[in-house]
Amino acid sequence: MPETNLQILLRRRPVGAPVLDDFEIVETAVPEPGEGQVLVRAQFLSLDPYMRGRMSDAKSYSKPVEIGAVMEGQTAGVVVASRAAGFAPGDVVLGGYGWQRFSVVAPERLFKVPADNPPLSASLGVLGMPGLTAWSGLEDIGQPKAGETVVVSAASGAVGQVVGQIAKIRGCKVVGIAGGAAKCDFVVKELGFDACLDHHGDLDAQLDSAVPEGIDVYWENVGGKVQAAVFPRFRDFGRMVMCGMVAQYNEAPGADATGAPPGPNLGPVVRKRLRIQGFIVSDTGWGRYGTFRAQMEGWIAEGRLRWREDVVDGLRLAPQAFIGLLKGANFGKLVVRVD
Amino acid sequence: MPETNLQILLRRRPVGAPVLDDFEIVETAVPEPGEGQVLVRAQFLSLDPYMRGRMSDAKSYSKPVEIGAVMEGQTAGVVVASRAAGFAPGDVVLGGYGWQRFSVVAPERLFKVPADNPPLSASLGVLGMPGLTAWSGLEDIGQPKAGETVVVSAASGAVGQVVGQIAKIRGCKVVGIAGGAAKCDFVVKELGFDACLDHHGDLDAQLDSAVPEGIDVYWENVGGKVQAAVFPRFRDFGRMVMCGMVAQYNEAPGADATGAPPGPNLGPVVRKRLRIQGFIVSDTGWGRYGTFRAQMEGWIAEGRLRWREDVVDGLRLAPQAFIGLLKGANFGKLVVRVD
Numbered sequence: 031m032p033e034t035n036l037q038i039l040l041r042r043r044p045v046g047a048p049v050l051d052d053f054e055i056v057e058t059a060v061p062e063p064g065e066g067q068v069l070v071r072a073q074f075l076s077l078d079p080y081m082r083g084r085m086s087d088a089k090s091y092s093k094p095v096e097i098g099a100v101m102e103g104q105t106a107g108v109v110v111a112s113r114a115a116g117f118a119p120g121d122v123v124l125g126g127y128g129w130q131r132f133s134v135v136a137p138e139r140l141f142k143v144p145a146d147n148p149p150l151s152a153s154l155g156v157l158g159m160p161g162l163t164a165w166s167g168l169e170d171i172g173q174p175k176a177g178e179t180v181v182v183s184a185a186s187g188a189v190g191q192v193v194g195q196i197a198k199i200r201g202c203k204v205v206g207i208a209g210g211a212a213k214c215d216f217v218v219k220e221l222g223f224d225a226c227l228d229h230h231g232d233l234d235a236q237l238d239s240a241v242p243e244g245i246d247v248y249w250e251n252v253g254g255k256v257q258a259a260v261f262p263r264f265r266d267f268g269r270m271v272m273c274g275m276v277a278q279y280n281e282a283p284g285a286d287a288t289g290a291p292p293g294p295n296l297g298p299v300v301r302k303r304l305r306i307q308g309f310i311v312s313d314t315g316w317g318r319y320g321t322f323r324a325q326m327e328g329w330i331a332e333g334r335l336r337w338r339e340d341v342v343d344g345l346r347l348a349p350q351a352f353i354g355l356l357k358g359a360n361f362g363k364l365v366v367r368v369d
Numbered sequence: 370m371p372e373t374n375l376q377i378l379l380r381r382r383p384v385g386a387p388v389l390d391d392f393e394i395v396e397t398a399v400p401e402p403g404e405g406q407v408l409v410r411a412q413f414l415s416l417d418p419y420m421r422g423r424m425s426d427a428k429s430y431s432k433p434v435e436i437g438a439v440m441e442g443q444t445a446g447v448v449v450a451s452r453a454a455g456f457a458p459g460d461v462v463l464g465g466y467g468w469q470r471f472s473v474v475a476p477e478r479l480f481k482v483p484a485d486n487p488p489l490s491a492s493l494g495v496l497g498m499p500g501l502t503a504w505s506g507l508e509d510i511g512q513p514k515a516g517e518t519v520v521v522s523a524a525s526g527a528v529g530q531v532v533g534q535i536a537k538i539r540g541c542k543v544v545g546i547a548g549g550a551a552k553c554d555f556v557v558k559e560l561g562f563d564a565c566l567d568h569h570g571d572l573d574a575q576l577d578s579a580v581p582e583g584i585d586v587y588w589e590n591v592g593g594k595v596q597a598a599v600f601p602r603f604r605d606f607g608r609m610v611m612c613g614m615v616a617q618y619n620e621a622p623g624a625d626a627t628g629a630p631p632g633p634n635l636g637p638v639v640r641k642r643l644r645i646q647g648f649i650v651s652d653t654g655w656g657r658y659g660t661f662r663a664q665m666e667g668w669i670a671e672g673r674l675r676w677r678e679d680v681v682d683g684l685r686l687a688p689q690a691f692i693g694l695l696k697g698a699n700f701g702k703l704v705v706r707v708d
Contacts, residue, residue, distance in 0.1 A: 090640050091640050091642070253635065272643075273639065275635065275636050290634040290636060291634055292633070292634060293634045294631070294632050295617075295630055295632045296589075296592065296614065296632045296633075299611040299646070300613055300648075301422075301647070302430070303646075304645075305644065305646040306643075306646070307638070307643070308637075308638035308639040308640070308641065310640075
């Protein structure tokens with residue numbers, strides 16, 4: 031029996047936290063590549079918090095997924111048919127071709143990557159969009175200098191893992207914030223952070239003890255109570271790298287949604303000469319993918335960069351896994367093995 | 370009868386808005402310059418909002434004025450005696466020598482300036498710290514590009530006047546925000562801003578109408594309700610130049626004072642890739658004073674840069690004038706003619 035395509039569609043826009051009924055799983059025919067296109071079979075799908083924004087039609091930096099369309103996402107897979115120069119069956123490629131088993135894509139946005147060593151799924155994590163996010167955000171905005179103190183929220187997550195390890199390579203003191211003892215243990219023992227604070231505990235007291243000197247760079251992945259605890263602790267000339275605020279993605283998905291909780295009083299921004307800056311990796315990151323990947327592969331080869339993945343087996347489980355991601359249920363970079 | 374020195378001291382730290390009894394006016398002997406010092410007689414004293422911070426002992430970027438010490442401030446005056454190389458009686462100098470008629474100073478932090486053309490008081494405003502603040506903050510942080518929309522709060526004030534006019538010179542659309550019709554008229558008719566909004570009116574409605582395209586650069590002098598109205602209107606890659614938040618200087622003078630009102634939710638910083646950055650002119654500004662002054666004098670000579678001063682006659686009136694400054698009672702750069 032020939033394979034069918036398996037696709038996960040956006041059935042309706044979530045209100046608050048997504049639920050399973052917001053998605054629809056369909057089986058369809060495998061598409062045929064047109065002239066200049068390639069047909070790719072996904073092996074891994076990346077699940078990332080930004081996808082919550084794509085499910086909403088609030089104004090944002092990117093168009094929402096249409097109702098009935100395939101959910102967007104980065105995937106790593108294998109070319110099974112090609113009508114595009116430079117691509118042949120068997121090529122292993124990275125690209126943004128969505129929550130589906132097969133997809134027909136134009137080759138401009140595909141990157142050929144090794145099939146193994148490191149394992150292919152790493153091209154969706156440490157060597158993919160999350161890793162590139164960490165690398166470029168530190169390079170462009172955080173600019174950590176040796177001896178500085180860097181605090182990373184969602185420290186065991188796909189981006190946080192990489193942020194902290196690069197900051198360690200740069201000679202910084204690095205303190206992570208994560209949810210629970212298991213994640214914190216991993217962050218310190220496996221990734222080599224200097225400390226990790228559990229946001230289920232008294233974060234103010236833990237910060238008092240872990241960073242009495244204050245914070246030079248804060249990598250913001252979460253917002254909410256973590257942001258509130260960290261914000262007053264910046265040192266002069268501190269930088270706040272605004273990568274995401276996942277804590278409120280289900281509450282305030284809109285650009286300026288009424289009802290979004292207030293943020294910190296900005297008085298310290300003047301007094302301490304802080305810089306608070308947001309970025310989206312797709313603005314400038316991909317043009318530097320080659321440079322990024324070469325540097326990261328070097329660090330991996332030297333044993334200076336490790337990572338942990340949370341692999342979900344089977345595309346049909348992607349919606350449930352994504353719902354968990356927004357609650358911090360994953361432990362490490364969340365990827366789906368596409369069956 | 371020989372002249373005496375007249376000095377205004379900090380008598381006690383204000384609670385909330387300063388009152389006259391927080392200051393003490395004393396007459397003392399004219400000091401003698403020591404070896405390597407000069408004796409300066411002030412002609413003008415600059416009054417600026419940052420001085421409120423110096424009256425408080427909350428942690429800040431600069432040490433507070435001690436109780437019983439002369440209030441700090443920039444002054445322009447004339448050397449009356451010199452025991453320092455390079456300075457002679459009659460030299461006209463700019464320096465930070467406080468709320469007093471006479472002062473003995475080391476020459477390192479004195480700038481010689483023209484006695485006239487432009488008038489000496491301009492060296493405390495458009496050509497002094499406020500002008501340098503505007504110029505360096507735009508240069509370093511705001512970076513307005515031709516065709517962009519720039520919004521300036523406290524637009525008729527010492528800094529705001531200059532910010533808006535430089536942004537016009539750079540080819541921007543410039544919209545001021547000021548308190549009352551007289552200030553707004555001045556900002557549009559005399560300074561050439563494209564529009565000016567009265568924050569006593571419905572600021573949201575006025576912003577809807579004046580900047581429907583959104584804001585690329587917001588120059589923050591005030592905070593409070595003006596900030597709240599402006600913040601949701603940034604365009605992608607907008608910059609918020611954090612120069613001051615005078616609206617809360619009497620309420621939340623401390624670095625992170627309990628009770629400071631909350632600020633904006635920072636979600637848009639990620640989505641719109643905003644940069645919010647604070648600065649203090651003394652960090653990097655004075656090293657570029659010569660470059661700044663040459664460029665500004667060029668613009669003044671070309672008739673492209675105007676200014677308005679609010680001159681208070683007599684040093685004894687400085688406390689009252691300063692109290693009014695924090696409430697927006699002045700109209701233009703506030704200076705005191707030192708009698």
